[in-house]
Amino acid sequence: MASVSHHLDVPESQPESSLSGNMYRWVSTVDHKRLGLLYAMAALLFFVIGGTQATLMRMQLAVPNNHLISPAMYNRLFTMHGTTMVFLVGMPLLAGFANYLVPLMIGARDMAFPRLNAFGFWVFLFGGLLLYYSYIGGGALYGSGSAPDVGWFANAPLTENAFSRGTSTDYWSLGILVSGLGSVASAINVIATVFSMRCPGMTLARMPIFVWLMLVDSWMILIALPPLSAAQIMLTLDRHVGARFFDTQAGGSALLWQHFFWIFGHPEVYILIFPAFGTVSEVIPVFSRKPIFGRQAVVAAAVAIGFISTSVWAHHMFAVGLSSVTNTFFAASTLLIAIPTGIKVFNWIATMYGGKLRFEVPMLFCCAFLFQFVVAGLTGVMLGVAPFNFQLHDSYFVVGHFHFTLVGGFIFGMFAGIYYWFPKATGRMLGQQAGRWHFWLFCIGFNLTFLPMHVMGFLGMPRRIYTYAPGRGWEVWNMMASIGVAFQIVGLLFFFYNVIRSLRSGPLAGDDPWDAWTLEWSTTSPPPEYNFETIPVVRSSRPLWDLKHPNDPDWRYG
Amino acid sequence: MAPAILSLLQIGLLQAALLQGTAAKSGERRITNIFEPFATPAAAERDIGLFVMLITAAIFVAVCALLISTMIRFRRKPEDDERQEPPQVYGSNQIEIAWTFIPLLIIFVLIGVTARVIAVVQGANPGPAPVRARIIGHQWWFEVQFPELGVATANEIHVPVAGSSGPATMFQLESVDVIHSFWVPQLAGKLDMVPNRANTLWIDPTEPGTYLGNCAEYCGTQHANMLLRVTVEPKDEFLAWAAAQKASINVNTQDVEGRQVFESLSCVNCHAVRGTPANGKFGPDLTHVGSRQTIASGMIPNTPQNLRAWVNDAQEMKPGVLMPNMKLTKQELDSVVSYLVSLK
Structure with missing residues (x-):
């Protein structure tokens, strides 16, 4: 089916170079590579928007009693920042990487359902635009536009009509519902592709770790997204037909929403970190010149995380007053998930051990990922200890913790991936020098911003406050955090400069610039529409290693 | 991270100590450091917090030492042969088993300790005849009632010093609108105030003084300025305060x-x-x-x-x-x- 439809992709009559022809090719494409790039570009666009929102918040919090931003606007900023970064940056980056790489890595010519793939992207983008339309239409009859201000977790009953007038919350709810359809479509596609499109010899056991992780990730999406969609539908019913699921003033339950939301929300964190795990598992071996240490253990750990992640959600609810038995259960399951996560970290370090490490930019991001993810994991253990969580919950410590996970882990992992696969996708290398500037500035700025937040939490600073009084010991830490943002911005400017310059005049990459081992490096850069001239046949998990070392191929050992 | 945070925290504590000095006159503790508790729940939480931080710091140091030494020792040197690949090692079951079971043991210890402390904080008996207060969250203030003492006030809670000289205080936490959260870091960890639900929290503060807190669950526009003050005072002062608060005003003597x-x-x-x-x-x-x-x-x-x-x-x-x-x-x-x- 895939091989039929991709030939119908673009009418041959469109001239290659005209702007309209190019536009037409992009908007009508069902090619997994173009869709992958569209996802990534949309994600970067929203990343800039979400980053701008974060910058404004850090400007407001740099000094106590600041009047730069009104409380109403601040609350909209953090709501839109969180929603944007999770649903409009994390999810599409994930989908972009999965779309681009999975078929290439398993020797397929496209995804299993190319048109569903295009549907997924466009419905995601529509969801994102719907959310942002709230800036114009969110006030409804109550005045001019306003973005939602209920937080990205949108606790009931703050979202009910009594407390959230206008339609901004509806845009939030429907925007997420719609973009969630795209995520589910993309997850179904990845699963079908992995199970039915692998090239001859590509057994599950030989699949690249990245593909394995995207497979487990897609299952998690299928499990986690429906409860969120159900909750959004319930909320919309509440707000428009008086259903009263979460309307506490009419007997609804505030905790019901939290169960629905976090049964999505916690697997979601692992959903977001998995593409980074996958990327790191591909990049570290290539730049250490060794195969991944303990393949089966790394894959098994991912599957274990997938299972356990569905039973930890109430650790977001330790403070709502659950029974001590419930709290103990969720503390135990949360702490247990540290085991498979630890196994992964140990295996990555063991992969580096005994290798010949090349510290090029992708590897630099992987190394920072390792340090920062270890911090995130260990602060996660601290938070998992329920009694300590009674103090740390909803404090700035949590903000520090999950930014270490999602920026220090996910974003750093994705930057490693961008530097690593950019040559494949564009045919041109990204500049090393600018890449190093990007890395060091972003790394320093990131740590300067988010390390102090842990201390703010220890000193009792709650989250989601638009200002604070002087003299509570929070000033110096907030100032440090805000200064860090400046470093991050300059680092990111280097990144965008690097991308634009390389697209125009970067050195040509060739098929295999990193001397790597997985199938995507066996085709041209960028790959042709059909990916592979002849479908490859593989005999091990490192087909290009076998090709390059005919005297000592991997399949001899496995 | 943990050592870094600990050293950063020391700077914070130093700063805290300086500020504490200036605020000591009014008895108001403006630095709400969770590691400086003045009641049993906060102390239990501090103790387990330090315990888990000790473990995580040790793990952090070990992992970082391993990672840094690996990065230095196995970096490619200029004299290395470009084409010469290092020995290809695929894994080791013994090593995998080792780094599965050792962390598993650590986690089991943590789970056991956690269960125990949850019982202390959530299950413990605050002792005989505690003072009972209802704290009711509103957008954006705390309603305070001592039903047995006939007190109704807002945002500022007075409680007696507990221990040999006085009883503990039980709070019943409620909300009339959205979810709020009751958090006075130096007395107890936070507990949410959920509409249609009554949560209970107890404290047995040992030191007189005024302890600051905040609403810790986002509750709308002015969440940031929904602040709390708990004044801990000797039992007789507390009873005098309660008696004064209970009284209706005398309409004839007022303005x-x-x-x-x-x-x-x-x-x-x-x-x-x-x-x-x-x-x-x-x-x-x-x-x-x-x-x-x-x-x-x-x-x-x-x-x-x-x-x-x-x-x-x-x-x-x-x-x-x-x-x-x-x-x-x-x-x-x-x-x-x-x-x-x-x-x-």
Whole structure:
């Protein structure tokens, strides 16, 4: 089916170079590579928007009693920042990487359902635009536009009509519902592709770790997204037909929403970190010149995380007053998930051990990922200890913790991936020098911003406050955090400069610039529409290693 | 990270100690450091917190040492042969088993300790005849009631010193609108105030003083300025405070003219002054507002100037607050403020 439809992709009559022809090719494409790039570009666009929102918040919090931003606007900023970064940056980056790489890595010519793939992207983008339309239409009859201000977790009953007038919350709810359809479509596609499109010899056991992780990730999406969609539908019913699921003033339950939301929300964190795990598992071996240490253990750990992640959600609810038995259960399951996560970290370090490490930019991001993810994991253990969580919950410590996970882990992992696969996708290398500037500035700025937040939490600073009084010991830490943002911005400017310059005049990459081992490096850069001239046949998990070392191929050992 | 944080924290504590010195006069502890507890729940949480931080710091140091030494030792050197690949090692079952089971043991210890401390914080008996208070969350202030003592006030909670000299205090936490959270870091970890639900929290503070806290669950526009003060005092002082708060005002000895102006305005629709016709329930009880240290739920000190600015236009001081600008004339303002100041 895939091989039929991709030939119908673009009418041959469109001239290659005209702007309209190019536009037409992009908007009508069902090619997994173009869709992958569209996802990534949309994600970067929203990343800039979400980053701008974060910058404004850090400007407001740099000094106590600041009047730069009104409380109403601040609350909209953090709501839109969180929603944007999770649903409009994390999810599409994930989908972009999965779309681009999975078929290439398993020797397929496209995804299993190319048109569903295009549907997924466009419905995601529509969801994102719907959310942002709230800036114009969110006030409804109550005045001019306003973005939602209920937080990205949108606790009931703050979202009910009594407390959230206008339609901004509806845009939030429907925007997420719609973009969630795209995520589910993309997850179904990845699963079908992995199970039915692998090239001859590509057994599950030989699949690249990245593909394995995207497979487990897609299952998690299928499990986690429906409860969120159900909750959004319930909320919309509440707000428009008086259903009263979460309307506490009419007997609804505030905790019901939290169960629905976090049964999505916690697997979601692992959903977001998995593409980074996958990327790191591909990049570290290539730049250490060794195969991944303990393949089966790394894959098994991912599957274990997938299972356990569905039973930890109430650790977001330790403070709502659950029974001590419930709290103990969720503390135990949360702490247990540290085991498979630890196994992964140990295996990555063991992969580096005994290798010949090349510290090029992708590897630099992987190394920072390792340090920062270890911090995130260990602060996660601290938070998992329920009694300590009674103090740390909803404090700035949590903000520090999950930014270490999602920026220090996910974003750093994705930057490693961008530097690593950019040559494949564009045919041109990204500049090393600018890449190093990007890395060091972003790394320093990131740590300067988010390390102090842990201390703010220890000193009792709650989250989601638009200002604070002087003299509570929070000033110096907030100032440090805000200064860090400046470093991050300059680092990111280097990144965008690097991308634009390389697209125009970067050195040509060739098929295999990193001397790597997985199938995507066996085709041209960028790959042709059909990916592979002849479908490859593989005999091990490192087909290009076998090709390059005919005297000592991997399949001899496995 | 943990060592880094610990050293950063030391700087913070130093700063905290300096500030503590300046605030000590009023007995107000402005640095709400969770590692400096003054009641059993916060102390239990501090202890397990330090325990888990010790373990995570040890793990952090070990992993980082391994990672850094690997990075240095196995970096490619200029003299290395480009084409020569290092030995290809695929894994080792013994090593995998080792780094599965050792962390598993650590995690089992943590789970056991966690279960135990959860029992201490959530299950423990606060002792005989505790003082009982109802704390009710509103957008954006805390209603405070001591039903057995007949006290109704807002945002500032007085409790007796516990231990040999006095009983513990039980809080019943509720909400009339959205979810709030009760958090006084040095006394106890937070517990949410959920509508249609009553959570209970107990404290047995050991040191007199005023402890600051915040609403810790996002609850709308002015979540940031929904502040709490818990004043811990010897039992006799506490009982004297409660008796004073319980009393209705004596309508004859108060500022009569101010009272009449107050009662002629729509202030009374939202605010109560016990002993007078003002019996609104929507806003804080004002019967003894003059005796409070702060107004605007802990945002500003309770001085006549601040009170005047607040009554004149609360929106200006605290945008989004549910108290509207009543557009009082200057004379009305003077009368109302002098009346409120007199409500000791």
